[in-house]
Amino acid sequence: MSFMSSTDNSANGAQRLCDALLESGVDTCFANPGTSEMHFVGALDARPRMRCILGLAEGVVTGAADGYGRMADRPAATLLHLGPGLANGLSNLHNARRARTPLVNVVGEHATDHLALDPPLASDIDSLAAPMSNWVRRAVPGGDVGHDAAEAVAAARDTPGIATLVLPADVAWSPAPGGPLPAAAPPAADAPAGDRLAAAARAIAAGPGTLLLLGGRALRAAPALLAQRLAAATGAGVLAETFNARIERGTGRAPIAKLPYPVALSTEVLPRYERIVLIGAERPVAFFAYPGKPGLLYPEGCEIVPLVDPGSEALPALEALAERLALGDVPAAAPAPEPPPDDAPLTPDIAAGLVARHLPEDAVVVDESVTSGRAFFAESMAGPRHDYLQLTGGSIGIGLPLSAGAAVACPGRRVVTLQADGSAMYSLQALWTQARERLDVTTVIFSNRSYAILKGEMANVGLENYGDAAARMMSLDDPALDWCALARGHGVEAARAATAGQLGDLLRQSFRQGGPFLIEACLG
Amino acid sequence: MSFMSSTDNSANGAQRLCDALLESGVDTCFANPGTSEMHFVGALDARPRMRCILGLAEGVVTGAADGYGRMADRPAATLLHLGPGLANGLSNLHNARRARTPLVNVVGEHATDHLALDPPLASDIDSLAAPMSNWVRRAVPGGDVGHDAAEAVAAARDTPGIATLVLPADVAWSPAPGGPLPAAAPPAADAPAGDRLAAAARAIAAGPGTLLLLGGRALRAAPALLAQRLAAATGAGVLAETFNARIERGTGRAPIAKLPYPVALSTEVLPRYERIVLIGAERPVAFFAYPGKPGLLYPEGCEIVPLVDPGSEALPALEALAERLALGDVPAAAPAPEPPPDDAPLTPDIAAGLVARHLPEDAVVVDESVTSGRAFFAESMAGPRHDYLQLTGGSIGIGLPLSAGAAVACPGRRVVTLQADGSAMYSLQALWTQARERLDVTTVIFSNRSYAILKGEMANVGLENYGDAAARMMSLDDPALDWCALARGHGVEAARAATAGQLGDLLRQSFRQGGPFLIEACLG
Structure with missing residues (x-):
């Protein structure tokens, strides 16, 4: 020093x-x-x-x-x-x-x-x-x-x-004379108390009626793999929370699905279980309240078994359980579907699937695709190893900055951002920082020219039919945003893709060259 | 209804x-x-x-x-x-x-x-x-x-x-049955109490040792004119606060200068006065503290005479004073200087002067030019009538949105925005709203590719010499922002001006056509 x-x-x-x-x-x-x-x-x-x-x-x-x-x-x-x-x-x-x-x-x-x-x-x-x-x-x-x-x-x-x-x-x-600083030692990560371990072990041993719900640091490669092997031995279920800070996934890692976002789907999944073991996860609650729909996503009478608190290290707990319980085999991830023909027009699923298909080894994926990119998660399960970062707090507009910060932390790794257009607009200035710092970020803008999620939310709150005045608050097509111009204005190279072939070519091109690149995926 | x-x-x-x-x-x-x-x-x-x-x-x-x-x-x-x-x-x-x-x-x-x-x-x-x-x-x-x-x-x-x-x-x-609402009558605007009026009248009568400091609603045409005529009769000084919500100004209105922003200048101006009458203004304090410089901008012993509280109507007070005191003539505004030759490269002063020279009748001027546009205020004094809106709270990034809102409130009037490039970046998304609502806004970006004000502030805080690491936090030229691309990306027509002639042509063009237009004024 x-x-x-x-x-x-x-x-x-x-x-x-x-x-x-x-x-x-x-x-x-x-x-x-x-x-x-x-x-x-x-x-x-x-x-x-x-x-x-x-x-x-x-x-x-x-x-x-x-x-x-x-x-x-x-x-x-x-x-x-x-x-x-x-x-x-x-x-x-x-x-x-x-x-x-x-x-x-x-x-x-x-x-x-x-x-x-x-x-x-x-x-x-x-x-x-x-x-x-x-x-x-x-x-x-x-x-x-x-x-x-x-x-x-x-x-x-x-x-x-x-x-x-x-x-x-x-x-x-003002003058600030120096002096010794407090010691910088982080606290040791211990296994949970014995009664927590015992309760979790009993729950896992009970088999198919039990769900292991993983969040936070339980979604790093080693603890997630242990959790899934513990569950596989008894037939218990394993899910990740809906929104996660970071999941280590891809080939050789646990192919864990997420609890679905829509209340209609999550309330179909959770009633299968009589008990939920929380491993770095919060108890599952709905993102929003809707008239007449439940706030808690699990049925009354379902037992909540807390094992690892959110934010705490999960590996010691899972290692302790692995000493008490049997470990099964990791299930195989579903293979990716057939690729679309090169001239296929881009749909949200096709575009998201193509990103999964072209993902480079050891990428960092930032997913703020909101409604558009949902196919990515399943289709990348069997693909190359990557980290997967999501919007955790629901405040849209984090994808482009999050990607910049991840790229600063991980030189040499490609950051690939699945980015909804409406969300991107809250913090598009991040493109300039990506350009100034020559960050290796490929941004795929899912350009549907709307706050598509709000159209679904209108139905969820019971407003099935609405008129032009309401529709105008959810549409971004008058005028259409020109994402290639916006990117170039910030100093980032950009191009537009309307077909599967074009998107694949641009992804490959962006991975070959250094620095940021933006692809406007024009969705039909 | x-x-x-x-x-x-x-x-x-x-x-x-x-x-x-x-x-x-x-x-x-x-x-x-x-x-x-x-x-x-x-x-x-x-x-x-x-x-x-x-x-x-x-x-x-x-x-x-x-x-x-x-x-x-x-x-x-x-x-x-x-x-x-x-x-x-x-x-x-x-x-x-x-x-x-x-x-x-x-x-x-x-x-x-x-x-x-x-x-x-x-x-x-x-x-x-x-x-x-x-x-x-x-x-x-x-x-x-x-x-x-x-x-x-x-x-x-x-x-x-x-x-x-x-x-x-x-x-x-939830159901919300109707019912009568509270009455919507705004409170009557009264003249201040007699002792306030008497103290202000004494101060104004004292002549050149007195400053009338105007803020808020005192800067509307009628009260400002009265204030200046009252002062003219005795030789008292008149100034507007440094940052103002709205000044009605131009031909036929009071040509009132502003208290200068730099502490070095404002502390030269105020010691001329033994008393300051506050008419809708706050007592003058420095925007920032600097080591060894004063926080209050007026000398110890200077008498503060509050007449109209900030936010209150000022006209009743000034009308009451006009009944007690003599009214002088409004001084003539200084004429605008000679126009620059068409091939003159744009400097901040030349660009700001050109906006003043080309201002259409009854425009709304939004000034977030920060360091670049200071020449506008003096050179527009004798020009056509207009409203002049400033950044009041010092949080840069309001110019483009403020212009959009002013245009919504004032259909048929041209909004002209003097906009620093660094500040514009905080809320550039306002361009899209300008385009969607077809708002008559002409934005002039003063493109100096830096946070120029911070370079001055480094000196103010005593850091005269600094190196590359510090300079990089105040420079926006790596990469340069392309404002024409940024505008077009948001659906706003845009063009670039490097000379006086080009800027004049583009200003006139933008005033002729409806809707928003952005001019990137490239400053040497």
């Missing part, structure tokens, strides 16, 4: 903060700074180990930090400008919180004395931060901002979740 | 809400709905008087509602989806709050029972709403959501400010 915060007594608060982040293992910062963050920006020049990546809107910054944290398994920092800058990043922080991603926000604040004057950019940052943060602290003049930073990293890593540190400008610019 | 909410007993909550908004004078709704807002969307079909305008990101929705409220002098509604949808709109709500714009947010929420299950999209909407709202209420099952809506409109109009009504889905879908 060319610096040592613990002995640098000439540092200001911003430098001390930056050093403490580095010492705590945070070396990537997604940023959209303003005046109150200039001292942090100034600190970067002397700290080349801190990679600072600019986003042109704060939803890009926080969504990218989520993608980074999911793939790196350690937090990135964000750098945000005052209350409004944080506010712009909150919706993707909401998704990150639901994904239990480790992430440290640094939010600049007015100098302490200045805040009392209520200048135009002042707002209640604490009230804004609380809903989307697991930990919030305000650095204070005379305190040790290095300590604050180290504790923020520990909170983000150990919860895991969102830690937000508010940094007043006078703390950033 | 083709409907009458007070007698419609078959309505659901969403319909009742919509009817109550209409009855309270709110007939424009900027929206980005989701599942929890589907009943509101469904209500639109039977209520053609409610104009509902889709934005593809929530910052567009709230920024447009701000522009509408500033020009219509009555609130538009927004329709936002749960906590994350509100969060995305908060930064422009912050600007609207600082502009004291009347605005009613309708924020959909999970059904009351469902919220208890903590579904993925749940968050603490009240905590998010509070910092950027003057009034927050949560509609409850069994309550009267029509009453809630009418009170929200009254709060937005009378404060004036931001009223946020949280609408649980079960309130929206």
